[in-house]
Amino acid sequence: MIHTYNDIPPLDKRVGKRVRAYIDTLTKPPGSLGRLEAIAIELAEMTGKPFPTVTPPGVIIFAADHGVTEEGVSAFPQNVTAQMVQNFLNGGAAINVFSRQIQAMFEIVDVGVAEDIESSELVQKKVRYGTANFCKQDAMTRQEAEKAIEIGYERAQTMIAKGIKCLIVGEMGIGNTTASSAILSVILNQNLDELVGIGTGISEEGRKVKQQVIERSIKARQPNPNDPLDVLSKVGGLEIAAMAGAMLAAAENRIPILVDGFICSTAAVIAKCIHPTAADYMFIGHRSVEKGHSRAIRFLEKEPLLQLGLRLGEGSGAAVAFPILQSSTNMLNEMATFQSAGISNKNEKRREGEF
């Protein structure tokens, strides 16, 4: 039995109300910091704290390979996954740059890369050497999917114990937009045409092939839409499972989750299916260009923080959005109130006059 079915506490709406009232005492016209005010309230409700903080953030990248790459669904070959893991270890990838920028705790986990990568810096948690080609057989067993969720859960728990106050999960896995589209199509019961995008940059012709591959796979595998573990094991990916597990751990610990793009949002959809309350702890960092992301966002009932035309993954868009959360908490923690600054507050007077 995996730990991830533990209770996730409900949002603390009472502290949210207190923070709402407090924000109106800060030296600015009421509501003038717009969404930053709403985010501050949400962070207070998530953490249960009237003065929440999101620093330091933690970034965990899960890497794994996908057997379905055999079908020519990506613009890049499978071995780019391992090469990019090496790049992460060397500090040269986009997510390294943005993680440094936000001073994040940082970790890379091999949950299923198709080759061995020797490095003491890499967290070695390989469940298997890539998934099977789900066009021909189940991607993995149910036990393997559970194990990958457990690994994600455990890695997040470990980082939370070290003191992170916001979790960003990222991924690397050539072929994983194919697995993500397949998962979403089953769970959201959506037409594949709405969910299959260009990933790393395939042609329109390639996109059609990708769609047909997914269509054939779903027909052959028959994943049960009401059973997220069945969906993961039949057409999913090890890094997607691990990301979902990490999100569940964060939600259990009242740690806000900053979700990245299409693949990360697919993991968020899985986490929500496993435990609906998990979604209460999520922000969506940005709206990815990848076709289908908007559908996932709609299922999560969220509004992304940014729209920058990104389509990378790795957790990059979430890391770029992180300073927005930081601005919200800094507003709450550092701004003067009308009273402390000795500024007359017409609003306050009017309200006093009313009562």
Ligand SMILES: Cc1cc2ncn([C@H]3O[C@H](COP(=O)(O)O)[C@@H](O)[C@H]3O)c2cc1C
């Ligand atoms: C150099 C490189 C770096 C990346 N970093 C993230 N991805 C992204 O692209 C992959 C998904 O796209 P598809 O399904 O089309 O293969 C994932 O690894 C994702 O993280 C990358 C892809 C490449 C090529």
Ligand SMILES: O=C(O)c1cccnc1
């Ligand atoms: O939005 C994403 O996460 C994404 C999009 C394309 C390729 N890789 C990742």
